[in-house]
Amino acid sequence: MNNKVSIKDIARIANVSVATVSNVINQTGRVSANTINKVNKIIQEQQFVPSASARNLKNKNSHLIAVVVPFLEKGILQDNPFYWELVRGVENGARNHEVQVILLGTNEDEDFSFVKQRDLDGLIVVGTFGHSSALQKVMEMGVPCVFLDSYLSSPDLYQVNLDDEAGGYLGTKHLIGLGHKTIAALTGKLEEGGVNYFRYQGYLRALQECGISSDPELVIEEFSSIQGGYQAAQKIGSSKSRISAVFAFSDVSAMGLIRGLHDIGLSVPTDLSVIGFDDIFYTQFMIPSLTTIRQDVLSKGQTAVNMLLDQINGTVSSTRNVTIPVSLTVRQSTIPYSKKV
Amino acid sequence: MNNKVSIKDIARIANVSVATVSNVINQTGRVSANTINKVNKIIQEQQFVPSASARNLKNKNSHLIAVVVPFLEKGILQDNPFYWELVRGVENGARNHEVQVILLGTNEDEDFSFVKQRDLDGLIVVGTFGHSSALQKVMEMGVPCVFLDSYLSSPDLYQVNLDDEAGGYLGTKHLIGLGHKTIAALTGKLEEGGVNYFRYQGYLRALQECGISSDPELVIEEFSSIQGGYQAAQKIGSSKSRISAVFAFSDVSAMGLIRGLHDIGLSVPTDLSVIGFDDIFYTQFMIPSLTTIRQDVLSKGQTAVNMLLDQINGTVSSTRNVTIPVSLTVRQSTIPYSKKV
DNA sequence: CTGAAAGCGCTTACAG
DNA sequence: CTGAAAGCGCTTACAG
Numbered sequence: 001m002n003n004k005v006s007i008k009d010i011a012r013i014a015n016v017s018v019a020t021v022s023n024v025i026n027q028t029g030r031v032s033a034n035t036i037n038k039v040n041k042i043i044q045e046q047q048f049v050p051s052a053s054a055r056n057l058k059n060k061n062s063h064l065i066a067v068v069v070p071f072l073e074k075g076i077l078q079d080n081p082f083y084w085e086l087v088r089g090v091e092n093g094a095r096n097h098e099v100q101v102i103l104l105g106t107n108e109d110e111d112f113s114f115v116k117q118r119d120l121d122g123l124i125v126v127g128t129f130g131h132s133s134a135l136q137k138v139m140e141m142g143v144p145c146v147f148l149d150s151y152l153s154s155p156d157l158y159q160v161n162l163d164d165e166a167g168g169y170l171g172t173k174h175l176i177g178l179g180h181k182t183i184a185a186l187t188g189k190l191e192e193g194g195v196n197y198f199r200y201q202g203y204l205r206a207l208q209e210c211g212i213s214s215d216p217e218l219v220i221e222e223f224s225s226i227q228g229g230y231q232a233a234q235k236i237g238s239s240k241s242r243i244s245a246v247f248a249f250s251d252v253s254a255m256g257l258i259r260g261l262h263d264i265g266l267s268v269p270t271d272l273s274v275i276g277f278d279d280i281f282y283t284q285f286m287i288p289s290l291t292t293i294r295q296d297v298l299s300k301g302q303t304a305v306n307m308l309l310d311q312i313n314g315t316v317s318s319t320r321n322v323t324i325p326v327s328l329t330v331r332q333s334t335i336p337y338s339k340k341v
Numbered sequence: 342m343n344n345k346v347s348i349k350d351i352a353r354i355a356n357v358s359v360a361t362v363s364n365v366i367n368q369t370g371r372v373s374a375n376t377i378n379k380v381n382k383i384i385q386e387q388q389f390v391p392s393a394s395a396r397n398l399k400n401k402n403s404h405l406i407a408v409v410v411p412f413l414e415k416g417i418l419q420d421n422p423f424y425w426e427l428v429r430g431v432e433n434g435a436r437n438h439e440v441q442v443i444l445l446g447t448n449e450d451e452d453f454s455f456v457k458q459r460d461l462d463g464l465i466v467v468g469t470f471g472h473s474s475a476l477q478k479v480m481e482m483g484v485p486c487v488f489l490d491s492y493l494s495s496p497d498l499y500q501v502n503l504d505d506e507a508g509g510y511l512g513t514k515h516l517i518g519l520g521h522k523t524i525a526a527l528t529g530k531l532e533e534g535g536v537n538y539f540r541y542q543g544y545l546r547a548l549q550e551c552g553i554s555s556d557p558e559l560v561i562e563e564f565s566s567i568q569g570g571y572q573a574a575q576k577i578g579s580s581k582s583r584i585s586a587v588f589a590f591s592d593v594s595a596m597g598l599i600r601g602l603h604d605i606g607l608s609v610p611t612d613l614s615v616i617g618f619d620d621i622f623y624t625q626f627m628i629p630s631l632t633t634i635r636q637d638v639l640s641k642g643q644t645a646v647n648m649l650l651d652q653i654n655g656t657v658s659s660t661r662n663v664t665i666p667v668s669l670t671v672r673q674s675t676i677p678y679s680k681k682v
Numbered sequence: 683c684t685g686a687a688a689g690c691g692c693t694t695a696c697a698g
Numbered sequence: 699c700t701g702a703a704a705g706c707g708c709t710t711a712c713a714g
Binding site: 357358359360361364370371372373376395397398399400401 | 683684685686687689690691692
């Protein structure tokens, strides 16, 4: 390629030692103002950029972090705009601190050898579970790590989670407040300790608080995707219970659901009220626009990098556990039970 | 951190030289079967992973590529699921070839010094223009590179583009075939040589072919986003021309448009037909579902990595220019002019 | 078939 | 204030 100029070349041209060049680059040691200027000028002229590999070899820090997201199926990342939002946040946070981010998909049998191989400074792992082997391996390596949406029980771990329980509660309360009593929950897979699990707990709490008994028949565990939502419509349409509202635990499943209901002759919100979760970009433009529980995914990503960098730099950060708040955004897809046709 | 084991440790334990260990790792030189077994066993036991930095320092290849995507605003990546789709494709393609991918946002004044710094094997650059300074810099460095959606005139450059002109043509023909004659184009920014520009050329060609004169009044250059589409609805609603159909050059703008029309009392498709472009994940679940020009973004990303890796490995690849095909997907948002109410 | 040695491009005590 | 030298963990001729 281009015959790269090295610190040696700079030293030769400037008539100083490489140690001195190194010192001006890193602003270490004592160097005279004159030398500093001379060397810097030559660095400019030669467009010299220090080699990350060589530095890494000495320093053991790569200024590289990886964001590790789970694969949907073998070898392909999840088809969910949610991850993009997250990754955007991470890129943004990392950029301001001069570390670069490697994007990596993993399945359960990942051995995380890339961490050693590249001497990664840290890891952001999204959506693991307590029983996952990933967790074990990462802990063994002792590499700085922040877990996202993972709800791990060990208090030593750095984690950022959403206030999922509150979200489940808020959404359900909203529906109850509108006079709905038979409220289905389109939960997605309900793994104990998973994101959906906590949203479900919030749903239950709201119900209980209002003296509405929960009914297992109203819990639909369809896969939390647009297709899952679409299929759930069938079950809801044919339910014996007189469901008047549905709480979908993701916006994408709400979207699929609404279309599914439409296809079997049920309209939102006139026949059923629907509330989603996430507040992805399209919700406010849907017809009807979607009432939802809002979370700030971008800031979730940013928070995660910041925690990671604090950890890497040994900055004392007292909090290992951050919970991102949620809020209710009311739009057109939910109406009072009394206005139902 | 963890006291990493090096090739030296392996050599010591195995009672051989580091050269020999290196040879078994890389399957180079001549090593006896016995030694190979012995060394490999120890490598396993010690969970030895060679240091990428050390290797890179010798070999000058980092097994690292970067995908460079433009920022929306200062420091934050574009809020468009399209990029996630692309990046997914890249990750997938890279994974199979043991290179890892760094995700990087850039603005116009990026100096690309990270390429030298990290000794990147290659670059995938999305959405540049011919006049961009990025292009200049990348060419100067002589680093292997593939441009996506960039339409650069130099024939030496490796490029992957969509058949945008055909897309514009196909969509317009569809509308004309349905009997529409006054067809607005919601183009997004029309930079010459840009993606939207070619879609627009296709639109013009279809019009001309059918003897319909084009009318500049029907071209709306609103920003190609959901908000842009929403705002465009105003212009269309208040147009003097009796517009019966709109070709939105992106699905997201079509989504915003449909909602915007709805808010001023116009329904799709009864009052106006609307066709989009891209076929993003939600289109078929919209109410009405969206007729659109489909492109396979995932395979676009995969194609790009493959071209890049061929280039890096010096594999003879005759084609420097790949054009991804488009197709028309007819759904509910477009109906015959005659059925208009 | 195996090993000693140089060198990739840096940083970091240490001496002066 | 400046420089000589060792060393980070590998690879690669070269000798044997």
